[in-house]
Amino acid sequence: MYIGECIRSALSQDYANLEIIVVDDGSTDGSWQKIQEFGDQIIAVRMENQGQLKALFAGLSLAQGDYIYFLDADDVLAEDALAQIAPCLQPDVSKIQFMLLPIDKDGNAIGNAFPTLRPSDDSTALIRSIRTRGYYNTPPTSGNIYRRDVYEGLGDMSYEMGIDGVPYLLAPFVGRVVSIDRTLGKYRIHDSNQSSFSVVTSTRMKRYVDCFMGRLHHLAELVQARCATTEKFEVRNDYAYVMELDAMSRVADGKQPGIRQTWAHIAAVAREHTGRKRLGLCLFAVALFVLPNSMARQLTAIRVNPSRSGHFRSRLKQAFSV
Structure with a gap:
């Protein structure tokens, strides 16, 4: 159980305008008790188990800020991360992404920080990559901060497995994406989440295809609705x-x-x-x-x-x- 370390990493940030919302999706491992120990330092919500996606959107509905950051309960934000990111929080910036250091269950580094990012504050290359490959190089959820409106009016996401599948694709079309070539968080790999990558089945591969294509078709609809001056996005x-x-x-x-x-x-x-x-x-x-x-x-x-x-x-x- 890593929720305590995760919350402490958020509370330690040297950033004044910070709102921390913790959503417990019907845990049975003592996480809720650990969450309650932080008292009024955080906004804590407990709900019946409905899956990660609904839990995260429940947290989003309570948030008041202009920028949204989803930090997975297993992961850790570097102590000075928000202080380094703060200058990037400009009105025309739709997303900030940074590198994550993989760690094991005990917090020991087990590899190099990923993904390899080049400093950039322009979305042109990312849009080109999406049109060519259907994706661009981006970190997992805990390595991204989004302008709030990227998440508004998304519509049906029943095809989706994660919270930021289509938002990460939409962000370059609605603003500048800033890439920071520094490690500002830690991504934990342990038995529970690693086991999900251990079984290879055709059902799983087809699920990935459905999700990938679902995101792109969803993106095409969003680009047409939100970006009148942008060339139509064609899905191949x-x-x-x-x-x-x-x-x-x-x-x-x-x-x-x-x-x-x-x-x-x-x-x-x-x-x-x-x-x-x-x-x-x-x-x-x-x-x-x-x-x-x-x-x-x-x-x-x-x-x-x-x-x-x-x-x-x-x-x-x-x-x-x-």
């Missing part, structure tokens, strides 16, 4: 990410991706990416096609959960040893 069916998920879905079902499917996958990667990333993703597509299913499944598991790479390297060594 041949994004490399979708093709990769389709290929992994076949592998999860014990099948081999077809030659036409693999070639279309490689063509999409070549269209959307450059340099080492293009090479790596093309090799991944080829590997899913040529490897035995058992090894292709291991490779798919690594793609979904990179922490499994050590086990797969051992399998490869055994398979190709003389």
